Amino acid sequence: MSFTWRRRPAAGYAVVLLGLILVGAIYAAITGSGESAASTTPTASQAAIAKGQQIFDLTCATCHGLQAQGTAVAPSLIGVGSAAVYFQTSTGRMPAKATDAENDRKTPQLNPLEIRQVGAYIQSLGGGPAIPTPAMVSTIGANLALGQALFTADCAQCHNFDGAGGALTYGKYAPALTASTPTQIYTAMLTGPEAMPVFNDTTITPSEKRDVIAYVTAVRATPNPGGFSLGRVGPVTEGLVAFLGLLFFMVLAAMWITAKHRKTADE
Amino acid sequence: MSNPSAPDGPPDEPADAPAAPHRVIGTPPPAQARTLLGDGTGDGTGDGARPAPRDLPADPQNLRQAKTAERIVAALFILSTLASIGFIAAYVGLELNSVDSVLRSNLALGTSMSVAFLALAVGATIWVRHIMPNVELTEQRHPLASDPEAREAFAETFAEGAEASQFVKRPVLRRTLIAATVPLAVAPIVLLRDMGPLPGTTLRHTVWRKGMRLLKYGAYTPISPGEFSSPGGMITVVPDGYQDDPDALASATSIIIKFQPGLLQPPTVMNWTVDNIVCYSKICTHVGCPAALYEQTTHHILCPCHQSTFDAPRGATVLFGPAPRPLPQLPITTDAQGYLVAQSDFHEPVGPSYWERG
Numbered sequence: 001m002s003f004t005w006r007r008r009p010a011a012g013y014a015v016v017l018l019g020l021i022l023v024g025a026i027y028a029a030i031t032g033s034g035e036s037a038a039s040t041t042p043t044a045s046q047a048a049i050a051k052g053q054q055i056f057d058l059t060c061a062t063c064h065g066l067q068a069q070g071t072a073v074a075p076s077l078i079g080v081g082s083a084a085v086y087f088q089t090s091t092g093r094m095p096a097k098a099t100d101a102e103n104d105r106k107t108p109q110l111n112p113l114e115i116r117q118v119g120a121y122i123q124s125l126g127g128g129p130a131i132p133t134p135a136m137v138s139t140i141g142a143n144l145a146l147g148q149a150l151f152t153a154d155c156a157q158c159h160n161f162d163g164a165g166g167a168l169t170y171g172k173y174a175p176a177l178t179a180s181t182p183t184q185i186y187t188a189m190l191t192g193p194e195a196m197p198v199f200n201d202t203t204i205t206p207s208e209k210r211d212v213i214a215y216v217t218a219v220r221a222t223p224n225p226g227g228f229s230l231g232r233v234g235p236v237t238e239g240l241v242a243f244l245g246l247l248f249f250m251v252l253a254a255m256w257i258t259a260k261h262r263k264t265a266d267e
Numbered sequence: 268m269s270n271p272s273a274p275d276g277p278p279d280e281p282a283d284a285p286a287a288p289h290r291v292i293g294t295p296p297p298a299q300a301r302t303l304l305g306d307g308t309g310d311g312t313g314d315g316a317r318p319a320p321r322d323l324p325a326d327p328q329n330l331r332q333a334k335t336a337e338r339i340v341a342a343l344f345i346l347s348t349l350a351s352i353g354f355i356a357a358y359v360g361l362e363l364n365s366v367d368s369v370l371r372s373n374l375a376l377g378t379s380m381s382v383a384f385l386a387l388a389v390g391a392t393i394w395v396r397h398i399m400p401n402v403e404l405t406e407q408r409h410p411l412a413s414d415p416e417a418r419e420a421f422a423e424t425f426a427e428g429a430e431a432s433q434f435v436k437r438p439v440l441r442r443t444l445i446a447a448t449v450p451l452a453v454a455p456i457v458l459l460r461d462m463g464p465l466p467g468t469t470l471r472h473t474v475w476r477k478g479m480r481l482l483k484y485g486a487y488t489p490i491s492p493g494e495f496s497s498p499g500g501m502i503t504v505v506p507d508g509y510q511d512d513p514d515a516l517a518s519a520t521s522i523i524i525k526f527q528p529g530l531l532q533p534p535t536v537m538n539w540t541v542d543n544i545v546c547y548s549k550i551c552t553h554v555g556c557p558a559a560l561y562e563q564t565t566h567h568i569l570c571p572c573h574q575s576t577f578d579a580p581r582g583a584t585v586l587f588g589p590a591p592r593p594l595p596q597l598p599i600t601t602d603a604q605g606y607l608v609a610q611s612d613f614h615e616p617v618g619p620s621y622w623e624r625g
Contacts, residue, residue, distance in 0.1 A: 149485030153503040157559045157571060168560060169567050169576055169587075195562035197501035197524075202494030204502075208486060225369040227377075257392050 012255055020248050052121030055114050059095050068125055073099055080191065081128020082119030087187040089115045091180075101171030102194065105179065129190045129200075136206055137182035139214035147211030150204065155212065158196075162219045164233045168195055178220060182213045324400045336397035343390035350383035470624075471616045473506075473519040475597060480507035481523065481546065481607040489606040490523070492542040499563035500525040503549060506609070518617050520549045521597050522559050522568075523607070524579055530566070534582035539598035541607060546597040547583050548617040551575055553590040555618045568594065591620060 057066065063074035070076030077084070088094035092106035110118065119131060152161060160166050163177030172195050177185065186209050192198030204212070230237045327333040357375035362368050412418070434441055480489045481504040495502065501524045509515040526543045535545060551558035551570040558570035561579060567586065568577040575588030583594035595617050598610035616624055 146485055153484040154501070154559075157557060166571065168562055169565065169569055169574075172562065172564075174560075192497075192499050192563055195564045197561050197563050198497040198499040199502070200494075200497040200500060202496065203483070203490070203500055205486075223366045223370060225366045225373065227370065227373060253388075257395075 013252065016248070016251050016255070020244070023244065048117040048120045049124045050121075052114075052117035052119070055110065055118050056121055059110070060118070063096075068122060077122050077125070079126035079128045080122060082116075082123040082131045083129040083187040084191040084193070085119040085122050086115055086131045087184055087191055087193055089118065091184055093193070102168075102173050102175075105175055129187070132183060132186045132190075132206075134183075137186045137210065137213060139182065139210060139217060142214035143211045144214050144218060146208065147213070147215030150208055150212050151215050154197075154199070154204075160233055162222065162232050163216050164231055166233070177216050180216070182217065185209075185213045185216055323402060327398055327400060333398050336393055340390045340394045340398070343386040343393070347383045347386035347390065350379045350386065354379035354383060470618075470621055472612055473617055474509050474512075474515040475506050475519055475609045475612045477609065477611050478602060479609045480602070481505075481521070481599065481609065482507050482510060484510075484520070489604075491605045492544055492601060492607065493605070495523065495525055495544060495607075498525050498527040498543070501559070501561040501563070503559065504546065504607075518550060520557070521546050522549050522561065523599070524561055526566075526580055530580045532581055534584065534593070535580065536582070536596055536598070539596055539610065541599055541601055544599070544607070545579070546599045546607075546609075547577075547579070547594040548597065548613060550594075550618040551590055552585075552592045552594060552617075553588070553619060558590075558594065 056064075056068065060068070060077075063071060064077050065071050065074075068077040070078075085094075088103075089110045090108055090112075092108045093103035095109055096103050097106075108115070116131075122128070123130060151159075158166055158168065158174035159177055160174075163180075165174050165176035167173050174196070180188070188196060189199040189204060189209055189212065190201065199209075201209075224232075230241055354376060357372065357379055361372040361375060363372055413421075429435060482488060483490055484503040484505050487505075487510045489507070490502070490504065501522055504521050504523055505516055506519050509519060523544050523546045526545065528543055531537065531540060531543060531545060539545070547568070549557050549559050551572065553570065553573055553575050556570050556572035558568055558575065558577065560569035560571060561567070562569070566579040568579050568583060569575070570577075570588065570590065573589050575590035576586040577583040577590070577594050578586050582596060585591070585593060595613045595615050597613055599607050600610050602608045
């Protein structure tokens with residue numbers, strides 16, 4: 001008789017544990033994780049347009065058309081400028097894997113030189129915003145406070161107050177800015193990739209863009225006085241972790257407290 | 268209230284237990300200890316019939332196991348003691364002069380308090396499970412009402428008291444007493460005045476006025492249509508002169524969006540736009556969150572709080588979500604210097620509904 005009572009509570013714990021592991025696994029699968037990409041150094045070249053066109057024809061023309069005029073599945077690239085090419089290819093979003101709601105950041109397919117060459121080619125087609133120089137994205141002497149004010153007013157609604165990203169409509173999302181290089185942040189503001197609004201140089205001046213970059217990069221190093229940051233996306237994850245974690249603990253505790261541990265003589 | 272007609276009283280307290288040996292603080296007198304768990308009939312204040320004591324075993328079944336459990340419980344209680352002392356020490360001792368030290372302090376306080384409570388709880392549970400007798404008990408529910416005699420006695424006492432106090436006989440006393448209570452009861456209602464002056468029409472208006480410039484939030488510089496020229500652009504704007512007034516900004520903060528030519532259509536008011544630039548309130552009409560997640564591909568304006576979605580080129584009409592009405596559109600034009608200015612205030616209240624606005 002001492003064997004029959006012993007199995008039941010153990011099975012109960014196992015079921016609870018299994019269920020929670022399952023929930024955790026599903027959650028992890030849904031949220032996924034970001035990856036980092038290498039930064040690039042500028043090596044602009046004048047006569048690289050031909051080389052850029054060559055790469056474009058091989059890598060990009062399938063969707064964007066041989067003249068970069070755009071097709072049914074991809075927009076025209078005439079006038080988008082080398083800044084757009086830089087952002088899309090250096091973050092690995094282009095060439096795209098598929099025409100999804102949102103292109104994920106991934107390992108770049110083109111090397112920095114190729115990115116410059118394709119950029120030069122696209123720039124030669126119809127101009128547009130150009131890749132900023134390293135001095136333009138340097139955060140030395142930047143106004144961090146102004147950067148924060150601009151970021152909280154015009155960026156934080158989508159990218160979260162510390163650049164953790166967030167959801168948009170119909171499967172689109174604002175990516176986390178934790179791996180973005182200063183040049184990528186600059187070119188993203190300048191060109192407005194995908195659903196992101198455009199912040200041209202007369203709306204957010206180059207100096208203000210530097211301030212925003214300074215804020216985005218500085219906020220990454222902020223310590224977490226509360227302990228675990230939980231992705232720093234705010235009360236939703238904190239509540240979820242507290243709820244699931246505490247629930248797990250509470251269920252186990254309740255089972256332990258109420259379990260029929262010993263058998264008395266009268267049943 | 269004590270009833271003089273109950274000379275003996277309920278025999279709950281057996282004459283202060285004169286011969287009780289070693290009564291421990293916080294425990295019932297030894298003579299009663301075995302009856303605390305209920306008896307199936309008595310209600311504690313009843314007729315004094317002493318129920319039969321329960322047959323609780325004096326010792327746990329497995330004495331060796333109980334001994335081990337006792338040691339574990341004692342160890343846990345000592346751990347809890349140490350953790351509590353550690354909590355006090357951490358609170359008193361740890362400095363709080365930097366973010367890192369706050370982190371250390373939070374960790375120390377949280378850990379010590381968790382351990383203190385957890386060890387106490389685990390110890391109590393082990394105590395109950397391994398040391399206390401493992402007996403199942405059934406207790407009957409009893410009616411909550413007092414027995415008829417007690418109720419009758421109370422009614423009698425009440426009537427006697429009312430009579431003896433002369434409350435009935437002396438109308439002057441009675442009426443002045445009642446009169447004294449009336450203003451006292453009104454006083455808390457008068458205090459409700461402190462809930463403020465009534466809002467009047469303030470909820471219907473913002474500080475936007477004719478000719479007031481739209482300033483870019485943060486830098487507080489005016490904006491010209493020639494600068495804000497890239498389709499798909501969006502920026503947060505505030506009224507000139509109120510950039511440091513949070514109360515004003517709470518309702519006046521707006522966003523401007525630049526569209527491709529030909530995209531804007533009714534119910535957007537075209538006369539209120541400049542060069543395909545339209546200005547909407549940034550305050551969501553649901554519960555007032557800042558709704559500014561503008562997607563330049565779909566032209567949706569999304570509110571992050573409850574996913575209300577507005578159709579930006581069509582007067583910010585509601586596409587989805589709990590928002591009851593479109594984002595109000597601010598009439599804008601340009602001034603002599605070519606900067607964007609307001610034509611007037613919003614033509615409807617901004618932000619969430621209130622009582623006069625369904």
